[in-house]
Amino acid sequence: MSGRRLLEQEKYLAPALLVPVVAYVVLLVGFPFVMAFVYSVSNVTVGNPDFKLVGMRNFVEVVQDRTFQISLMNTCIFTFVSIVLVLILSNFLADLLMRDFKGKWLVRFLIMLPWTAPIALGAIGFLWFLDSVFSPLDWLLRSWGLLGKPDALFGPASNLYWLGRPGLAMASVIVVHVWRLLPLGTMIRIAGMNAIPREIIEAAQIDGAGYFRRLFHILLPLLLPVMSVTVLFSTLFTFTDMTVVWVLTKGGPPPHSTQVLASLAFLKGIQSGDLAQASAIALFFFPVLAGVAAIVLRFAKKAVVT
Amino acid sequence: MAKVELIGVKRHFEGVKAVDGIDLQIADGEFLALLGPSGSGKTTLMRLVAGLEPLTKGTIVIDGRSVNDLPPRERGIAMVFQSYALYPHKTVFGNISFPLFVEGMPREDIRKKVEWAAGLLGIGHLLDRMPSQCSGGERQRVAIARALVRRPKVLLMDEPLSNLDAKVRHTAREELKLFQREINVTTIYVTHDQAEALGLGDRIAVMHEGHIRQIGAPDDIYHEPANTFVAGFVGIPPMNFLERDDALLGFRPETFLPSELVPGRDPMKFRFQIERVENLGSYRLVYGTIGSEKVIANLTLHHPIQEGRAYDFSVPLRDVKYFDKKTGERIKR
Numbered sequence: 001m002s003g004r005r006l007l008e009q010e011k012y013l014a015p016a017l018l019v020p021v022v023a024y025v026v027l028l029v030g031f032p033f034v035m036a037f038v039y040s041v042s043n044v045t046v047g048n049p050d051f052k053l054v055g056m057r058n059f060v061e062v063v064q065d066r067t068f069q070i071s072l073m074n075t076c077i078f079t080f081v082s083i084v085l086v087l088i089l090s091n092f093l094a095d096l097l098m099r100d101f102k103g104k105w106l107v108r109f110l111i112m113l114p115w116t117a118p119i120a121l122g123a124i125g126f127l128w129f130l131d132s133v134f135s136p137l138d139w140l141l142r143s144w145g146l147l148g149k150p151d152a153l154f155g156p157a158s159n160l161y162w163l164g165r166p167g168l169a170m171a172s173v174i175v176v177h178v179w180r181l182l183p184l185g186t187m188i189r190i191a192g193m194n195a196i197p198r199e200i201i202e203a204a205q206i207d208g209a210g211y212f213r214r215l216f217h218i219l220l221p222l223l224l225p226v227m228s229v230t231v232l233f234s235t236l237f238t239f240t241d242m243t244v245v246w247v248l249t250k251g252g253p254p255p256h257s258t259q260v261l262a263s264l265a266f267l268k269g270i271q272s273g274d275l276a277q278a279s280a281i282a283l284f285f286f287p288v289l290a291g292v293a294a295i296v297l298r299f300a301k302k303a304v305v306t
Numbered sequence: 307m308a309k310v311e312l313i314g315v316k317r318h319f320e321g322v323k324a325v326d327g328i329d330l331q332i333a334d335g336e337f338l339a340l341l342g343p344s345g346s347g348k349t350t351l352m353r354l355v356a357g358l359e360p361l362t363k364g365t366i367v368i369d370g371r372s373v374n375d376l377p378p379r380e381r382g383i384a385m386v387f388q389s390y391a392l393y394p395h396k397t398v399f400g401n402i403s404f405p406l407f408v409e410g411m412p413r414e415d416i417r418k419k420v421e422w423a424a425g426l427l428g429i430g431h432l433l434d435r436m437p438s439q440c441s442g443g444e445r446q447r448v449a450i451a452r453a454l455v456r457r458p459k460v461l462l463m464d465e466p467l468s469n470l471d472a473k474v475r476h477t478a479r480e481e482l483k484l485f486q487r488e489i490n491v492t493t494i495y496v497t498h499d500q501a502e503a504l505g506l507g508d509r510i511a512v513m514h515e516g517h518i519r520q521i522g523a524p525d526d527i528y529h530e531p532a533n534t535f536v537a538g539f540v541g542i543p544p545m546n547f548l549e550r551d552d553a554l555l556g557f558r559p560e561t562f563l564p565s566e567l568v569p570g571r572d573p574m575k576f577r578f579q580i581e582r583v584e585n586l587g588s589y590r591l592v593y594g595t596i597g598s599e600k601v602i603a604n605l606t607l608h609h610p611i612q613e614g615r616a617y618d619f620s621v622p623l624r625d626v627k628y629f630d631k632k633t634g635e636r637i638k639r
Contacts, residue, residue: 199391202358207405207452208379217404221395 039279046273058280067256067264068281075260078174078245079238085178086234087227090185091215094193097186115183123247126176130162130248137162163249166257173258177244181237185230192226193219225300232296239292240285242266261285308369308382308459308492309334310355315364317350324350326516328364335490337483339507341497343539347516348496352462355494357381369459379408384458388465390449392437398424398448399433405456423451426485443474450482454489461486461493467502479505500540504528512536531556531627534634543591546601547629553637554629559591559604561625565618567609573620578603583613 006012040059043052062068097108114122129136138159141147147154154160162172196219204218220227242262245251251259251267259267261281269278310332317325325347332338340348353359355366357378366373373381384405392401402423406416424430427447437445446466453461467475467482483506486493497503503510504524511521512535520532531537537545537556545556557574565575578601580594592603592611603619605611628637 197389197391199387199389200393202356202378203385203387203391203452204393204404205358206356206378206383206385208408208456209404210379213408218393 036279036283039275040283042276044275046275054276058276062277062280062284067259068261070256071251071259071261071264072284074170074256074258075239075262077170078177078258078260079235081174082177082181082238083231083234085174086181086185087230089178089182090189090230093182093186094189097190098193111186112183114180119180119243120247122180123176123244126172126179127163127248130172132159132161132164135159135162164253166253169249169253169258173245173248176248177238177241180244181234184233184237188226188230188233189223192223195226196222228296228300232293232300235292235296236289239289309367310460310492310494311365311367312351312355313365313367315351315354315366316362317347317354317359318362323516325354328516328518330511330518330521332492332494335492337486337493337495337506337508339495339497339503339510340513341500341503341507341510341540342513344498346513348498348513349464351513352385352464352494352496355381355460356383356385356462382459383462384453384456384460385462386446386449386453386464386466388468390437390445390466390469392445392448392452394437396437397433398429398435398437398440401437401448402433402452402455405452409456419455420451423455426454426489427451442470443478446470446478454491459492461491463493463495465497465499466495468497468499482506500542504540512539514539530636532636534629537627537629543602543604545627548596548599548601549631552631554631554634556627556629557621557625559602560606561621562601562603562619563605563621564609564611565620567607568620568622570622570624573622574626575618575620576601577616578619579616580611580613583611 007016041053041055042058043050043054093111097104097111128134138147141154141160147157147160160168163169200218200222201214204214209217240262242260245258245260245263246266249258251257251263256264261284265278265281268274268281310330312328312330315325315328315330316323328351340351342348350359354361355368357373357376361374368381368383393404396404399420402420403416406419411419420433421430424433427450429444429447429451432440432444432448437448440448446469449466467478470478479502486506495503495506504527507524509522510524510527512519512527514535520527520536522530527536527540531540531545534547534554534556538547541558543559545558546562548555562576562578565573576596578592578594578596580592582593584591584593589604589606590611592605594601594603611617628639629635630637
């Protein structure tokens with residue numbers, strides 16, 4: 001039987017089509033995952049051929065480490081604030097984009113831009129934007145008299161040092177991250193809106209509900225399943241992401257004002273060579289994220305109506 | 307309850323003249339059926355009255371006041387949508403009470419009003435259910451109850467029966483009429499189903515391409531069509547047309563009978579070549595030709611008729627209508 005004939009049979013075609021994805025999952029997801037497990041219960045470091053299993057020691061050490069605790073806290077703040085902001089802002093953006101107005105394509109293009117541009121590139125752009133000396137934001141504030149004068153609103157110093165002060169640095173990191181996640185949230189929200197029959201919204205309009213009544217009593221309850229998808233993806237992207245933090249602050253300003261778990265794992269494992277502890281930190285994500293995913297998916301299922 | 311008046315109402319968008327100059331007066335408590343094929347502008351016209359579409363031109367007056375610049379909620383209207391548009395996450399009670407809740411009515415009063423509306427429609431036992439647990443007919447009642455609970459001045463209904471199956475639709479139609487008479491609310495009812503329009507409407511406005519082609523009582527629409535469009539659109543099967551010299555001559559299939567059955571002195575006589583007979587239970591549709599023109603007869607009597615043969619058929623003179631060949635408008639003779 002020729003090769004073409006073989007592929008026309010489902011029992012050969014199906015496995016043939018599955019091979020690439022199975023190979024991908026096994027080699028690029030499964031194998032590193034298993035290795036991380038193994039490393040996390042060992043004493044392995046970069047450049048040291050010694051390999052001993054040490055049980056839970058890495059986990060115990062990591063959890064007791066003050067840096068880890070700070071990073072965990074930072075990760076939670078970073079994730080929570082980002083998601084709340086994404087949910088609120090994507091709501092307004094989706095509303096805006098569902099209307100007809102002149103120049104809509106331009107607005108849509110600008111909103112989608114962060115999603116299409118490589119994140120490292122975008123983050124570097126922001127790095128310049130928030131530069132400690134040449135920040136155009138500072139320049140604007142100065143020209144408006146809000147900065148750099150004895151009684152100015154943002155203080156007498158000539159610069160705000162966006163990435164150099166703990167609170168501001170965290171805020172900057174969050175803003176850039178929200179800028180990056182917003183397109184996804186907006187698209188999900190628009191898709192959700194399109195799934196709601198227009199007649200239901202019109203019925204609410206005729207029933208006398210104004211914008212906020214419609215939003216809170218009709219739209220949001222119907223959008224819950226879709227919004228939980230946003231929450232799930234944002235949590236996954238935020239909890240595991242280190243690009244924005246790494247490009248902007250490298251976890252600083254010192255000691256670890258914006259250090260998150262992902263950047264800490266990178267710092268320990270790749271930069272300091274302690275693969276074992278880094279694996280333990282990275283694996284800390286696993287139960288947390290699995291839990292979040294389970295809760296959100298169950299919630300989404302329950303909230304599905306009609 | 308209120309009078310509704312439309313003056314020169316137009317709605318054009320993207321080059322489409324969906325509603326193209328409509329003048330219409332609906333009396334207090336009247337049931338007006340807007341009848342027309344899809345794309346005739348009837349739904350757009352209703353949405354203009356509701357305030358869900360912006361007017362291109364003209365004025366809409368409800369209860370003596372121009373509502374052109376009022377949002378839907380301030381127009382004193384209520385609407386029953388084709389899909390019912392119930393809120394799927396609210397119970398039946400939550401759905402019916404929503405318009406009152408939005409008004410900020412005290413909880414006790416809301417309960418009373420909801421019970422009144424639910425009682426009126428016989429859905430008092432459904433109040434705790436979700437819409438997804440209700441049948442099509444029940445959902446339709448919930449939608450009507452939600453529309454009525456605020457005591458609107460004008461009730462708008464957009465094909466409310468079209469999602470029901472044929473049997474339920476029949477009883478629902480009957481109830482709808484009884485119940486509209488009982489509360490006597492000015493009603494605009496959009497439908498493409500002529501049986502609904504003829505059965506329900508005090509008056510019918512037949513729409514086509516954004517214009518009203520005729521407005522009148524069901525009897526007038528059916529028996530005295532103003533033009534060939536109305537004559538051809540209303541009636542199943544539609545009116546027969548024959549070209550005679552300078553005019554079109556039209557007659558209803560049920561007035562076209564074997565000559566021996568036609569009373570009166572001088573009916574119009576034709577030689578009817580029968581091609582096919584369709585037996586539909588209580589009546590038979592007889593397809594055939596007069597000369598080269600296709601004609602249908604509707605026979606309710608058990609008169610012997612055979613396919614492939616020719617018979618003498620007649621139409622009483624008073625049942626023959628004349629139309630202008632070019633414009634399609636009725637000519638009185």
